[in-house]
Amino acid sequence: MLAIAFGYGAVNLFGGFTAYMYEGLREGAVYGTMRGHLTLFKEGFLEKGQLDPTAYLLSPEELQAVEAVCRCLPQVVLATPQMGFTGLISNGKVSTIFIGRGVMASALREIWTRRFLTRVQEFDGRPLDDAVPDGVAVSRGLARLVDLKLDATAVVLANTVDGLVNALDVTVAQMIDVGASALEDKVLLAPLGFARSLLDTQGADRVVLLLERYEQTETVRARLGAALKQAGLPVEIRNWIELSPEYTRTKKMFDMIFFFVFVIVFVIVVMSVVNTMSMAVMERIREIGTLRALGLKRRGVLVLFGLESLLLGLVGGVLGMGVTTLGWFWVKVAEPMWTPPTMVRPIPLKIFFVPEYLGFSWLVMVGLCLLASVVPARRAARQNVVEALGHV
Amino acid sequence: MALMELRSVTKEYSLGQLTVAALREVDLTIDAGEFVGIWGPSGSGKTTLLNILGLIDEPTRGLYRFDGVDTAQLSDDAKCEMRNHRLGFIFQHFNLIPVLSALENVMIPLQIMGRPAGEAAQRARERLEQLGLTAFVHQRPDKLSGGQQQRVAIARALVTHPLVVIADEPTANLDSQTAKSIVGLMRLLNREEGTTFVFSTHDQRLLDAVDRLIRLEDGCIRLGERGDGGVV
Numbered sequence: 001m002l003a004i005a006f007g008y009g010a011v012n013l014f015g016g017f018t019a020y021m022y023e024g025l026r027e028g029a030v031y032g033t034m035r036g037h038l039t040l041f042k043e044g045f046l047e048k049g050q051l052d053p054t055a056y057l058l059s060p061e062e063l064q065a066v067e068a069v070c071r072c073l074p075q076v077v078l079a080t081p082q083m084g085f086t087g088l089i090s091n092g093k094v095s096t097i098f099i100g101r102g103v104m105a106s107a108l109r110e111i112w113t114r115r116f117l118t119r120v121q122e123f124d125g126r127p128l129d130d131a132v133p134d135g136v137a138v139s140r141g142l143a144r145l146v147d148l149k150l151d152a153t154a155v156v157l158a159n160t161v162d163g164l165v166n167a168l169d170v171t172v173a174q175m176i177d178v179g180a181s182a183l184e185d186k187v188l189l190a191p192l193g194f195a196r197s198l199l200d201t202q203g204a205d206r207v208v209l210l211l212e213r214y215e216q217t218e219t220v221r222a223r224l225g226a227a228l229k230q231a232g233l234p235v236e237i238r239n240w241i242e243l244s245p246e247y248t249r250t251k252k253m254f255d256m257i258f259f260f261v262f263v264i265v266f267v268i269v270v271m272s273v274v275n276t277m278s279m280a281v282m283e284r285i286r287e288i289g290t291l292r293a294l295g296l297k298r299r300g301v302l303v304l305f306g307l308e309s310l311l312l313g314l315v316g317g318v319l320g321m322g323v324t325t326l327g328w329f330w331v332k333v334a335e336p337m338w339t340p341p342t343m344v345r346p347i348p349l350k351i352f353f354v355p356e357y358l359g360f361s362w363l364v365m366v367g368l369c370l371l372a373s374v375v376p377a378r379r380a381a382r383q384n385v386v387e388a389l390g391h392v
Numbered sequence: 393m394a395l396m397e398l399r400s401v402t403k404e405y406s407l408g409q410l411t412v413a414a415l416r417e418v419d420l421t422i423d424a425g426e427f428v429g430i431w432g433p434s435g436s437g438k439t440t441l442l443n444i445l446g447l448i449d450e451p452t453r454g455l456y457r458f459d460g461v462d463t464a465q466l467s468d469d470a471k472c473e474m475r476n477h478r479l480g481f482i483f484q485h486f487n488l489i490p491v492l493s494a495l496e497n498v499m500i501p502l503q504i505m506g507r508p509a510g511e512a513a514q515r516a517r518e519r520l521e522q523l524g525l526t527a528f529v530h531q532r533p534d535k536l537s538g539g540q541q542q543r544v545a546i547a548r549a550l551v552t553h554p555l556v557v558i559a560d561e562p563t564a565n566l567d568s569q570t571a572k573s574i575v576g577l578m579r580l581l582n583r584e585e586g587t588t589f590v591f592s593t594h595d596q597r598l599l600d601a602v603d604r605l606i607r608l609e610d611g612c613i614r615l616g617e618r619g620d621g622g623v624v
Contacts (some may be wrong), residue, residue: 050423096398149432213621286487287487287489289487291489291500291504292448292472292481293446293448293475293481293487294476294500294501294504294548295472295473295474295475295476295477295479295501295504295505296472296476297468297469297472297473297502298468298469298503348413377607385448385449386443386448389448389483
């Protein structure tokens, strides 16, 4: 029974941890990377936008119209334009490439404050300010490459949307942490006004939408698609999963790990139940013989052992719920810190209490206990009565 | 009509390449209400005979009719029902379920029969009271003496009002005084309730009490030492 209880507890605690990981990844994808739940691009931008930026940017009029349509939907809490760009950053002596994003500073604060699990101070310095367009954020790795400190000045060079080279001075307003090592020495965030000046445009390449809840994503996508079509706006919509392939990959990896843990634990449980029931049969051969002599039918013996196994699963599951609750409570109280692979600063480890997991794994556990009792119970039921009565 | 009727019954066991006959061409008839003792040396086939009479074993050859029914035609489930409804068993080692109380042990045959728990408990209690075990109904077997355990086993055998009680060496594990009281009790139940008793024994006190004695030797029935000619 202890094997069942601890196996059940282990599966559910790991399940709770996995649920927490999924939520953390989702938060990272939607809020951490500032993609929001839905992102709107001009039709064809994702395929040909790099080749002909002018043709695939959303113009100020289109942006206004798109944002107006978005704000008609009550689930949309934020619709904000963004602009991606790349170029070189130089301290006057050395230069290196960067990947930049122009954002509305006020919207950025709104997006980041909606994080729950991964809410940590991710920058040093002062917040970006739309009123101070040349105050930019650079990743620590990028700052190291070109030897920039807070409040240092640098020059950024990029092609305008018309293909000309443009250069603007910037001041390092903040240093940011980027979890992905591939981007750690490349990221630059700037107020949207700066990005527009650098690229010499008043448009934006996307509009990011934040919704009240994740679950609304597809409903809003459908309604928004219809509304935009009706308004005659040539826009395509991507959800956060489509734009975050790393989320899907990581989730699949955790699903696989969880599956293996689940299988290993349940194999242990099944073996324990088979062992327990086999021992019970061995120890009770004489009793089985007596009951059979008194008139108990073979299926009666099967039912007896099945019930015992069922009870084993039910009580083991209840004890396992206790183990899960204790583990969950300890993590809640102790708040151990850890650094997830996509972050550079430690955050509190959490284990979610997921009633669906508890219920489902309890049913699976009871089912497996019943299944595991079949072979020993059949062996008991097939005992020869005379031999069973003579068993010592 | 005879209650139990064996015709040319042989029971053989295989021991590797060897076949051993525990019973050889046994013919036997037992009528309702008889108090029959089976006597013989160890290995003479007493237990095998009782097992066949009690429907927990089958003859290799021959015919066994119980209450007019050819038992060879019965399925395992039908034999179970016959054992449950018409037969009672008393074992040498009592064979009580150790985790159950005396009352619960006696309730078992009724519960197998499908009687409601309340009714089963009431009938089991009455049997235990009849056998002088009122004070021990809630005791587990390990808290009872050998004699008390055997009384519980007798109560269990009789609680369904069976036609026949099969008892294999019922006094073998009891002291002299207790054995005497158990013998008296069985005889009393036989006379008062008309229950047929068939038992194997080496106990002279039981042998003295029987209506009819069947002597087994090497799997064959010898002439009865006492009785009314029931031995064929």
